[in-house]
Amino acid sequence: MIRTTNLSKTYYLGVVEVPALRGVSFEIHRGDFLGLMGPSGSGKSTLLHLLGLLDFPTTGTIRINGMDVSEMDDDERTDYRLRKMGYIFQDYALVGELTVLENVMLTAMAQGKSENECRKASEEILSVVGLSERLKHLPKELSGGEQQRVAIARSMVNRPIILFADEPCANLDTTNSRAVLDQFHTINEELGQTIVMVSHEEWHKEYFHRIVYLKDGQIDRDEDRRSHSA
Amino acid sequence: MNETLIRLRLSFFLGLRSLRRGNIGSLVMTVVIIGMVFTNMIFLPSVITGAINLFVEQTIEYSSGNVLIEPKEDAEVIEDLEDLLARVNRVPGVLRAAPHNNIGGVMKFKGSRLAGSVIAIRPRDEVLVTGVSKMIREGQYLGEGDTGVIIIGNYVAGHKDKSEDLMPSLGGVRTGDSIDVEFTNGVTRTYRVKGIFETKSYMADQAVFITWDELESIKRQKVDQATEVLIKTVPGEDDEEVKLSLIGMGIQEKIKTWNDLLGKAFAQVVQSYGVINSISTIVSIVIAIVVIFIVIMIKTLNNRRQIGILKAIGIHRTTITFSYVFQVIILALMGIVFGLLILLAMDRYFTVYPIVFPDGDIRPAFTIADIVTNAVLLFIASAIAGFIPAWMIAREDILTAMRG
Ligand SMILES: Nc1ncnc2c1ncn2[C@@H]1O[C@H](COP(=O)(O)OP(=O)(O)O)[C@@H](O)[C@H]1O
Numbered sequence A: 001m002i003r004t005t006n007l008s009k010t011y012y013l014g015v016v017e018v019p020a021l022r023g024v025s026f027e028i029h030r031g032d033f034l035g036l037m038g039p040s041g042s043g044k045s046t047l048l049h050l051l052g053l054l055d056f057p058t059t060g061t062i063r064i065n066g067m068d069v070s071e072m073d074d075d076e077r078t079d080y081r082l083r084k085m086g087y088i089f090q091d092y093a094l095v096g097e098l099t100v101l102e103n104v105m106l107t108a109m110a111q112g113k114s115e116n117e118c119r120k121a122s123e124e125i126l127s128v129v130g131l132s133e134r135l136k137h138l139p140k141e142l143s144g145g146e147q148q149r150v151a152i153a154r155s156m157v158n159r160p161i162i163l164f165a166d167e168p169c170a171n172l173d174t175t176n177s178r179a180v181l182d183q184f185h186t187i188n189e190e191l192g193q194t195i196v197m198v199s200h201e202e203w204h205k206e207y208f209h210r211i212v213y214l215k216d217g218q219i220d221r222d223e224d225r226r227s228h229s230a
Numbered sequence B: 001m002n003e004t005l006i007r008l009r010l011s012f013f014l015g016l017r018s019l020r021r022g023n024i025g026s027l028v029m030t031v032v033i034i035g036m037v038f039t040n041m042i043f044l045p046s047v048i049t050g051a052i053n054l055f056v057e058q059t060i061e062y063s064s065g066n067v068l069i070e071p072k073e074d075a076e077v078i079e080d081l082e083d084l085l086a087r088v089n090r091v092p093g094v095l096r097a098a099p100h101n102n103i104g105g106v107m108k109f110k111g112s113r114l115a116g117s118v119i120a121i122r123p124r125d126e127v128l129v130t131g132v133s134k135m136i137r138e139g140q141y142l143g144e145g146d147t148g149v150i151i152i153g154n155y156v157a158g159h160k161d162k163s164e165d166l167m168p169s170l171g172g173v174r175t176g177d178s179i180d181v182e183f184t185n186g187v188t189r190t191y192r193v194k195g196i197f198e199t200k201s202y203m204a205d206q207a208v209f210i211t212w213d214e215l216e217s218i219k220r221q222k223v224d225q226a227t228e229v230l231i232k233t234v235p236g237e238d239d240e241e242v243k244l245s246l247i248g249m250g251i252q253e254k255i256k257t258w259n260d261l262l263g264k265a266f267a268q269v270v271q272s273y274g275v276i277n278s279i280s281t282i283v284s285i286v287i288a289i290v291v292i293f294i295v296i297m298i299k300t301l302n303n304r305r306q307i308g309i310l311k312a313i314g315i316h317r318t319t320i321t322f323s324y325v326f327q328v329i330i331l332a333l334m335g336i337v338f339g340l341l342i343l344l345a346m347d348r349y350f351t352v353y354p355i356v357f358p359d360g361d362i363r364p365a366f367t368i369a370d371i372v373t374n375a376v377l378l379f380i381a382s383a384i385a386g387f388i389p390a391w392m393i394a395r396e397d398i399l400t401a402m403r404g
């Protein structure tokens, strides 16, 4: 579904070049629950940002369903992120001035659906993540685990073709982390949702179908776990 | 739904909530400042309009009437006065016509000399046409047939200490005093001052009046001539219509409405005030722009991360920019409403306590035109002042913004 060829990204800090990614070629398949793992600074977030159309590669190409994303202009990228991609960040990234329900409705409304339609869809997805009782709360009134479940609901409400999660459990305790991972497992199993998740927690491995290990901006190992576990 | 509408709807959704759940203190402060700026923008033109209104009222009430008849092009006086008055008084819409015969003269009182207008009037007609009779400061107005008496304007009377005078005067004349008047035909007469009037109109208060009978006694003949004829129209009547009726009756003399008379002087005054007013408006607008710019700049800078997040999840930067523009629009509307309330209170206040000027009590006149023009100006300025900082931040690179 997504194929990268020789992807590289170099940051420039004044005159200093920081090569964050160095020639990454791999493919994400529909229905994958893929873990991106590797030591801190190995380029996991950078890769996720490129895949999620949040940043531009220095060289190399990304094709989504055969289309070269470098051909999209800024508006098309924005629209693609809205309609086809979901994002979950380490610090939840909710809009503080909006309630739980409004945070989720936001992306649905941006697609031009009627307010009622958006409300219905949002309430439905929020009940799936177990937050039906919290619709009118503001993010700051929720625990970290609850906030991350709002973020999951928000990322899912537009039925994206792919979900990107950058260390979604980094700020959560084990119980809440499990809740989030279980949620991912469920939507991956039941809806066939493709998920790419960055993590550096060893115990998360048991959830992934496949793990791509990064090291110094290159793919170190690509491990398919279904063949082992199934 | 089309793309622009979808975006605007979402902008409104975001903007409204941001205002509601944002900092109340900064909201109130912004609304109050916009309200004050708006009040300030309206106040100066309202005082100017008030001054102009006063000037118009004074001119009609004390100097020209609603319509003024003047001698023909090359004539010094209006001839066949009685015939003219009879005809004019029959014109529908005319309440009364009052003739003036202005014979210049030099007044003398205890060593002071003052050249000026000495106007002969017919008191019975005059009281129906001008308001001078209602503005007697001391003594009495002229009675029909009075001779040997004169009434004088406040400025002519003046003060004993001439440094207190705004205009040249006779240096403190009181009712009952005698003044000598030397007429241009060489006759000199002594008059007892019967009354002193104070209209506060510069023009009117520099005049002195005697009766028509007195004039005829000076000239030793019937006077069937006038230098001008003032016409008071029936209230509610269109002065222009009355003027046309008079022309239609075949009157050959020059006929002017107060508007014709003030026309040129007016254009000049309005232009001069216009310059002052523009400067004041520009200063107000600049203050409004700076305040709104800073408020939105601070707000967007504080919300940088949130703006980054919104862009990351696929909200278009136009939506984000306009969410701030909507906030500013709502703030500007609230500010303007607040300003209108202040103006309403001021209007009430100045009705009871007008601003006192030497030439009259000015009541600021808040016109719809001034209010609408300035509201629109302020509104546009606010929208631009809000748009620019929001637009700058919304253009930022997603990941840079998200790092906050
Ligand atoms: N905006 C940036 N500017 C400069 N260097 C960066 C920037 N973002 C990341 N890097 C560098 O790129 C490398 C990869 O970073 P990142 O993708 O965040 O790693 P990871 O997510 O695996 O910890 C690191 O050396 C990091 O310091």
Ligand SMILES: [Mg+2]
Binding pocket: A044, A045, A046
């Ligand atoms: Mg990272």
